[in-house]
Amino acid sequence: MKKAVVLLSGGLDSVTTLALAQSQGYQCHALSFDYGQIHAAELGAAIRAAQQYAVAEHKIIRAGLGDLGGSALTDRSIPVPEQPGSGIPVTYVPARNTLFLAFALGWAEVLGALDIFIGVNAVDYSGYPDCRPEYIEAFAKLANLATRSGIEGRHFSIHAPLIQLTKADIIRTGIRLGVDYAETISCYNADEQGLACRVCDACRFRAQGFAEAGVTDPTRYRT
Amino acid sequence: MKKAVVLLSGGLDSVTTLALAQSQGYQCHALSFDYGQIHAAELGAAIRAAQQYAVAEHKIIRAGLGDLGGSALTDRSIPVPEQPGSGIPVTYVPARNTLFLAFALGWAEVLGALDIFIGVNAVDYSGYPDCRPEYIEAFAKLANLATRSGIEGRHFSIHAPLIQLTKADIIRTGIRLGVDYAETISCYNADEQGLACRVCDACRFRAQGFAEAGVTDPTRYRT
Numbered sequence: 388m389k390k391a392v393v394l395l396s397g398g399l400d401s402v403t404t405l406a407l408a409q410s411q412g413y414q415c416h417a418l419s420f421d422y423g424q425i426h427a428a429e430l431g432a433a434i435r436a437a438q439q440y441a442v443a444e445h446k447i448i449r450a451g452l453g454d455l456g457g458s459a460l461t462d463r464s465i466p467v468p469e470q471p472g473s474g475i476p477v478t479y480v481p482a483r484n485t486l487f488l489a490f491a492l493g494w495a496e497v498l499g500a501l502d503i504f505i506g507v508n509a510v511d512y513s514g515y516p517d518c519r520p521e522y523i524e525a526f527a528k529l530a531n532l533a534t535r536s537g538i539e540g541r542h543f544s545i546h547a548p549l550i551q552l553t554k555a556d557i558i559r560t561g562i563r564l565g566v567d568y569a570e571t572i573s574c575y576n577a578d579e580q581g582l583a584c585r586v587c588d589a590c591r592f593r594a595q596g597f598a599e600a601g602v603t604d605p606t607r608y609r610t
Numbered sequence: 611m612k613k614a615v616v617l618l619s620g621g622l623d624s625v626t627t628l629a630l631a632q633s634q635g636y637q638c639h640a641l642s643f644d645y646g647q648i649h650a651a652e653l654g655a656a657i658r659a660a661q662q663y664a665v666a667e668h669k670i671i672r673a674g675l676g677d678l679g680g681s682a683l684t685d686r687s688i689p690v691p692e693q694p695g696s697g698i699p700v701t702y703v704p705a706r707n708t709l710f711l712a713f714a715l716g717w718a719e720v721l722g723a724l725d726i727f728i729g730v731n732a733v734d735y736s737g738y739p740d741c742r743p744e745y746i747e748a749f750a751k752l753a754n755l756a757t758r759s760g761i762e763g764r765h766f767s768i769h770a771p772l773i774q775l776t777k778a779d780i781i782r783t784g785i786r787l788g789v790d791y792a793e794t795i796s797c798y799n800a801d802e803q804g805l806a807c808r809v810c811d812a813c814r815f816r817a818q819g820f821a822e823a824g825v826t827d828p829t830r831y832r833t
Contacts, residue, residue, distance in 0.1 A: 446677060446678075448673075448674040448677055448678075449672055450672070450673050451671040451673065454669060455669075455671075455713070455720050456720055457716075475758050475761070479758065481715070481716040481717075481719035482712045482713070482716030482719060482756060482757070483716070484756070485711075485715060485752065485753075486713065489705050489712045490675070490678070492704070493675060493680075493704040493705030493709065494704075496680065496704035496705060497679055497680030497704055516755065516757055516758060516760065516761050517755075517756045517757075519755070521755055522752070522756055525755050525756075526752060528751075529708065529748040529749055529752050530708075532739065532740075532744055532748050533707070533708050533740045533748075534704065534705070534740075535704070
């Protein structure tokens with residue numbers, strides 16, 4: 388069985404990505420981060436998904452990204468927008484996916500895995516630069532220059548299977564694979580119980596996805 | 611004054627890099643990591659260097675790279691080699707520079723800085739893949755795709771001013787700039803007092819550099 392490292396935040400996209408990797412026959416090693424995110428309830432969702440899919444191993448790594456500040460997701464003094472805006476929103480966490488992929492690459496190298504899965508999406512998304520196909524391609528190039536495996540001619544694949552799907556298509560894919568979306572947490576404002584705010588970007592894209600897919604939204608909202 | 615983020619381990623190369631960045635007129639923001647390294651005494655050297663150069667700010671970030679294992683620098687069950695070997699040695703920490711540069715990129719983005727300094731060297735070095743010029747170039751490309759600044763046309767520069775220097779040239783450069791090498795710690799086996807082992811790769815390259823530069827080796831050795 389081929390090993391893969393799967394980045395798992397506990398949100399709709401990453402849990403679907405885990406289900407996909409599992410369905411493709413990979414032995415999955417799930418990787419989550421306690422990075423100072425205010426919506427840390429997502430880690431509970433990550434743990435439940437890792438259990439449901441019986442992953443080979445699930446690591447939760449401490450990474451002090453929140454110490455750098457500069458994002459509404461890590462700094463309580465910057466409010467999460469409740470209306471759609473233009474440009475890159477304040478929920479953008481500088482270099483977050485580069486950091487997550489760096490850890491995934493390190494773990495893959497230790498495990499002898501060459502496949503890394505990340506649930507980024509560049510269709511129904513917040514416009515973060517590090518969710519675009521050209522970014523993922525650049526990381527793959529970097530990965531092969533950065534590592535022992537790359538130098539020895541064993542090349543890494545960075546799989547972003549959702550990158551060109553609509554949110555509705557992601558949900559349809561997950562439902563086909565048995566994902567329990569009630570257990571996933573996408574909300575940027577999720578409270579300690581994991582209840583969603585309904586108004587942030589992440590909630591809006593998610594609710595719209597369920598509506599477009601014709602699926603009853605199972606999200607647990609606060610109001 | 612232009613701001614720069616300077617990666618600062620506390621070793622000979624990174625302290626020289628800080629001195630160089632400072633001498634070029636950058637306002638320096640130093641970044642160090644508590645990543646599970648066994649030779650954590652280097653962090654004391656980083657703090658002293660940050661003080662000596664009166665950096666604008668010095669952050670020490672927790673990053674659980676040691677939780678991934680697979681390196682003699684983070685796993686006490688893997689001994690640090692006491693003889694030169696061939697190939698990439700077991701002191702290689704998978705994805706370490708990618709992780710360090712990811713944090714530096716995130717901080718630079720928050721600070722509005724576009725210059726990142728890293729003290730990698732590809733001449734008198736342990737053969738780590740993520741110390742080579744092609745790796746640094748690939749990271750610069752990634753940085754401009756990963757970030758708000760990059761998208762807005764403000765491009766990052768990843769400065770690796772030591773990359774093509776011999777260790778003797780690095781030492782000559784640092785001495786010209788007033789670096790106190792007695793206060794730097796390079797040893798992979800440094801003990802809690804920061805005393806060096808004399809036999810690891812890092813000690814050997816360092817001692818050879820002082821010899822070639824005709825400078826008395828100020829390193830504090832255990833024996």
